[in-house]
Amino acid sequence: METQSIWFESQNNFKFSSFEGKEEVDVAIIGGGITGVTAAYLLSQTGLRVKLLEAGRIGESNTGRSTGNLYSVVDKFFEELKSKYDEATILTILKSREEAINFIEKTIQTLNIDCDFKRVPWVRFSGTKEMDDPIQKEFVIAQELGLKVEWLEEGHEMLAPLQGRVGMKLDNQAQFNPYLYVAGVADILSHQGCGIHEGSRVNEIEKNEDSFTLTTDKGTLVTRHLIEATHTPIGISALQTVLGPYREYGIATQTTKRLSQDGIYWGHYQKGKVTSVRHYKDRLLVIGEPHKVGQGSSIERMGKLKNYAREYFGAEDISHEWGGQHYRPADLLPFIGQRLGSRSYVATGFATDGLTYGTVAALIIKDDILGIQNPYAEIYRSSRITPLKSAYKFIKENLNVVQQYAGDYLRHDSVKKLRADEGIVVNENGRRYAINKDQEGTLHVCSGICPHMGCIVHWNEGEHSWDCPCHGSRFDRLGNVIEGPALKSLGPVYESQELDIKRRQSEAQQ
Numbered sequence: 001m002e003t004q005s006i007w008f009e010s011q012n013n014f015k016f017s018s019f020e021g022k023e024e025v026d027v028a029i030i031g032g033g034i035t036g037v038t039a040a041y042l043l044s045q046t047g048l049r050v051k052l053l054e055a056g057r058i059g060e061s062n063t064g065r066s067t068g069n070l071y072s073v074v075d076k077f078f079e080e081l082k083s084k085y086d087e088a089t090i091l092t093i094l095k096s097r098e099e100a101i102n103f104i105e106k107t108i109q110t111l112n113i114d115c116d117f118k119r120v121p122w123v124r125f126s127g128t129k130e131m132d133d134p135i136q137k138e139f140v141i142a143q144e145l146g147l148k149v150e151w152l153e154e155g156h157e158m159l160a161p162l163q164g165r166v167g168m169k170l171d172n173q174a175q176f177n178p179y180l181y182v183a184g185v186a187d188i189l190s191h192q193g194c195g196i197h198e199g200s201r202v203n204e205i206e207k208n209e210d211s212f213t214l215t216t217d218k219g220t221l222v223t224r225h226l227i228e229a230t231h232t233p234i235g236i237s238a239l240q241t242v243l244g245p246y247r248e249y250g251i252a253t254q255t256t257k258r259l260s261q262d263g264i265y266w267g268h269y270q271k272g273k274v275t276s277v278r279h280y281k282d283r284l285l286v287i288g289e290p291h292k293v294g295q296g297s298s299i300e301r302m303g304k305l306k307n308y309a310r311e312y313f314g315a316e317d318i319s320h321e322w323g324g325q326h327y328r329p330a331d332l333l334p335f336i337g338q339r340l341g342s343r344s345y346v347a348t349g350f351a352t353d354g355l356t357y358g359t360v361a362a363l364i365i366k367d368d369i370l371g372i373q374n375p376y377a378e379i380y381r382s383s384r385i386t387p388l389k390s391a392y393k394f395i396k397e398n399l400n401v402v403q404q405y406a407g408d409y410l411r412h413d414s415v416k417k418l419r420a421d422e423g424i425v426v427n428e429n430g431r432r433y434a435i436n437k438d439q440e441g442t443l444h445v446c447s448g449i450c451p452h453m454g455c456i457v458h459w460n461e462g463e464h465s466w467d468c469p470c471h472g473s474r475f476d477r478l479g480n481v482i483e484g485p486a487l488k489s490l491g492p493v494y495e496s497q498e499l500d501i502k503r504r505q506s507e508a509q510q
């Protein structure tokens with residue numbers, strides 16, 4: 001099974017060259033998702049020389065795998081936010097997000113980008129009796145915060161197709177096609193002389209006295225300012241210890257039933273879990289079923305989403321299914337801004353709210369580079385230390401990482417049992433080999449050790465990738481980096497052992 005996001009249907013309309021040669025700029029941006037492209041748009045307008053380097057295709061990574069919802073609230077319940085932050089901080093968060101949505105709308109109008117943007121309501125509802133109380137509580141807190149929320153009684157037409165019981169609604173949120181937005185902005189920028197390059201993975205960053213040197217396969221870029229708009233910082237960063245990497249899934253399908261009106265619908269059918277539903281043209285999108293990277297079955301999770309679409313909406317053929325990644329920050333807020341003592345900037349920890357947070361980040365970083373005081377910079381400051389707010393989550397995420405180290409080193413299995421599109425890590429003479437079989441029966445072998453910080457990778461059977469449970473690096477079946485902090489691919493296998501593996505390959509194929 002190949003997975004593809006619904007947003008890539010129009011992918012081939014946009015093409016950007018790869019970066020070659022040697023150049024010098026004022027600002028280099030690594031990453032062509034919503035964060036990087038928005039930053040490129042904002043900064044190129046100021047007259048600075050800007051260049052954006054994207055490893056894959058513009059907008060193709062997590063931005064193009066999102067649900068395309070824009071909302072000022074966040075995925076976490078207000079109750080959880082209130083356990084860590086006072087009312088003023090929560091209102092500041094909401095305001096920063098609302099302004100970012102307005103900015104996106106204005107940009108779409110200014111640049112005339114056709115990306116199906118429209119204002120819609122956001123609805124959070126309970127799908128079971130046990131979730132009625134938490135939703136009721138959320139409604140009360142939202143009212144106390146001064147939000148113009150509306151209560152949806154049992155039997156309300158907006159809840160009926162979702163078998164929702166009660167809910168709350170907030171108007172004037174938005175939806176769009178995130179890929180068309182990002183690729184559309186990038187396309188206009190590249191025609192205005194801003195360097196936008198895809199197929200240009202940055203393999204190395206060297207910090208000089210007053211600049212950075214970035215190296216790709218074909219070029220070298222020297223820059224005064226460096227923005228890592230890479231979703232999670234690349235290379236080794238202390239921030240990775242306070243970020244939990246998760247995968248989450250989406251499906252798109254035609255259905256016999258429709259929602260009563262377009263909107264962002266978040267259903268709580270059980271505690272701690274949300275199923276997100278929306279329409280895009282004639283299709284229904286169902287998003288959810290997260291698990292920590294490398295620790296869950298993508299096939300099983302996508303299966304649950306398909307069952308939901310069939311049971312609640314009479315879904316027919318599933319046209320698209322895909323996975324995306326997100327990084328949950330330990331203290332619930334993203335990390336945005338300048339790294340201490342350097343002119344490099346990070347933007348990470350967006351959880352599943354990053355279309356808006358990525359835009360907030362670009363606005364903050366632009367101001368930071370221009371020396372303008374941004375009213376939201378302080379709450380998201382990347383160099384903040386919040387030991388108490390992060391403590392429990394930090395310990396939990398890192399205990400989980402330690403368990404991954406211990407558990408994996410005890411694992412052993414046989415290559416012979418591998419079926420097509422299965423993968424396994426085997427321990428041979430003290431070395432770990434990541435082995436997967438493709439549809440043609442060919443076995444692909446690379447190192448099973450993640451080059452970032454040495455965890456063991458896990459096979460993702462739905463997306464055919466090697467996923468690292470520690471900080472979320474992912475590699476394709478040949479070991480090339482797909483995403484995450486790792487800068488290098490999974491190492492090659494030593495020749496002598498390659499012979500050994502080849503022997504076992506032929507045994508397995510017999």
Ligand SMILES: Cc1cc2nc3c(=O)[nH]c(=O)nc-3n(C[C@H](O)[C@H](O)[C@H](O)COP(=O)(O)OP(=O)(O)OC[C@H]3O[C@@H](n4cnc5c(N)ncnc54)[C@H](O)[C@@H]3O)c2cc1C
Binds near residue numbers: 060
């Ligand atoms: C299933 C799912 C649904 C979601 N739905 C929503 C939603 O409805 N609303 C919302 O607000 N948020 C949503 N999110 C979150 C949102 O998708 C992300 O937070 C957001 O897209 C992050 O944007 P970004 O630009 O920071 O990262 P990305 O879009 O991941 O872009 C980072 C880019 O950096 C590039 N890169 C990485 N390393 C290098 C390198 N070494 N050299 C060059 N390039 C590199 C990558 O290739 C990538 O293109 C969802 C997330 C998931 C997983």
Ligand code: FES
Binds near residue numbers: 450468469473
């Ligand atoms: S991503 Fe950090 S060890 Fe793999």
